[in-house]
Amino acid sequence: MKNIAVIGSGTMGNGIAHTFAQFGYQVNLIDINADALKKALSTIEKNLDRQVTKGTLTEQDKTHTLNNISTYTDLKEGVSQVDLVVEAATENIELKLKIFKDLDAFTQPSTILASNTSSISITQIASVTNRGDKVIGMHFMNPVPIMKLVEVIRGYATSNETTQTVMQLSEKLDKVPVEVNDYPGFIANRILMPMINEAIYSLYEGVAGVYEIDTVMKLGMAHPMGPLQLADFIGLDVCLAILNVLHQGFGNPKYAPCPLLVNMVTAGKKGVKSGEGFYDYSNGVKEAKVSAKFS
Numbered sequence: 193m194k195n196i197a198v199i200g201s202g203t204m205g206n207g208i209a210h211t212f213a214q215f216g217y218q219v220n221l222i223d224i225n226a227d228a229l230k231k232a233l234s235t236i237e238k239n240l241d242r243q244v245t246k247g248t249l250t251e252q253d254k255t256h257t258l259n260n261i262s263t264y265t266d267l268k269e270g271v272s273q274v275d276l277v278v279e280a281a282t283e284n285i286e287l288k289l290k291i292f293k294d295l296d297a298f299t300q301p302s303t304i305l306a307s308n309t310s311s312i313s314i315t316q317i318a319s320v321t322n323r324g325d326k327v328i329g330m331h332f333m334n335p336v337p338i339m340k341l342v343e344v345i346r347g348y349a350t351s352n353e354t355t356q357t358v359m360q361l362s363e364k365l366d367k368v369p370v371e372v373n374d375y376p377g378f379i380a381n382r383i384l385m386p387m388i389n390e391a392i393y394s395l396y397e398g399v400a401g402v403y404e405i406d407t408v409m410k411l412g413m414a415h416p417m418g419p420l421q422l423a424d425f426i427g428l429d430v431c432l433a434i435l436n437v438l439h440q441g442f443g444n445p446k447y448a449p450c451p452l453l454v455n456m457v458t459a460g461k462k463g464v465k466s467g468e469g470f471y472d473y474s475n476g477v478k479e480a481k482v483s484a485k486f487s
Contacts, residue, residue: 193275193361194218199267199291201225201232204308205280207336210236213260214253214337215365221263222270229263236261239337267291268298276361278330280308283433288312289320296321304354306330310430311381311437314347314374324349328358331378332367334425342367347374376441381434388431389450391419395470395486396452402470402486420470421480424463432457461485 194217198209201223209221209232223229240257243249249257264270271277277299279291288307295305305327307317318327329345342362346355355371362369372379391405400408406418415422423431432454438447456462456469463469464477471480 193357195274195276196220197222197271197274197277198280199223199271199277200280200282201228201263202280202282203334204332204336206232206235207239207334208278208280208308208332209261210239210257211332211336211365213257214240214249216256217260219261220270220274221261222265222267223263224265226263226265229265233258233261233263239335243337267294271295271299271303274299274303276304276306278306278308283309283312283430285312285316288317292317292327293320296323302326304328304357306358308332311377311434313376313441314345314350318347318349325351326354328354329374329378330358330362331380333380340366340368341380342369343378343380344369344371345374345378346371350374377434377438382438385431385434385438386447388419388423388426389435389447389453392423392450392453395420396450402482424469424471424473426463427465428453428462428469429457 196212196217197220198205199222201221209219213219221229221232237258240249240254244251244254277295279288281287281291288309292305305321307314307329308331309329310331314327314329318324321327324347327347328350331343331345333339333341344355344358344362359369359371377385394400394405395402402420406420409415409418432449435447435449460466461468464473467473468483470483470486472483473480
């Protein structure tokens with residue numbers, strides 16, 4: 193397995209492409225937006241420069257990594273000769289189902305189709321293909337080049353062979369793959385999102401402020417980042433979407449998203465990506481301060 197296609201050139205997509213290319217794989221990075229692809233390549237180059245500065249890569253490694261990435265705006269052309277596709281498009285079920293239906297038609301029968309989804313059912317995604325045994329979840333963590341975990345999700349029909357192939361491939365990327373079964377939220381978000389939601393409820397109900405909630409979790413529970421700031425980094429819209437999947441999937445009110453989260457997303461306050469969420473990022477991520485709304 194040497195030829196990889198990555199669909200979507202946003203934060204996760206460019207990170208996945210970067211990682212595969214760094215480890216010697218030929219990567220086709222695909223996006224319908226040519227400008228988005230240019231931005232992704234620029235981001236990858238900047239991130240590689242950081243690695244060179246830190247001494248974890250050489251200039252030659254950087255050059256080889258960039259040379260291993262080709263960009264495409266045409267899906268069919270980009271996936272026709274690859275061994276694995278990793279879909280990292282927007283967390284939208286209708287979009288993902290369309291992509292996988294097309295992938296089933298455009299790729300070779302032996303190609304494994306993986307999704308980087310953080311919550312959407314792999315079984316449902318596989319249902320629009322004729323190769324359920326070769327459809328799997330490959331959930332990377334952000335930032336992909338740094339974070340070790342890959343959550344490998346088996347759909348109802350995913351074969352042992354496909355699972356083992358993806359587990360072994362993840363190890364070749366110097367990642368730690370963990371196999372889980374296909375239920376709403378898998379493991380990572382089934383545990384993480386209720387914690388974030390409870391932190392938002394605590395703010396909403398006036399139990400404590402943004403700084404106080406995050407400080408308790410950082411200093412008291414040894415979390416590197418507080419749950420409210422983490423929600424900002426994930427994207428409040430993404431958190432809301434995942435909580436809705438959990439709520440609908442389990443039918444349990446404990447997963448119902450906090451009204452404050454709903455209102456913030458409706459108002460366009462999505463966290464880092466919009467410049468403001470629970471924190472204000474107008475002076476950059478490193479100079480973040482609690483949003484005036486919560487001060």
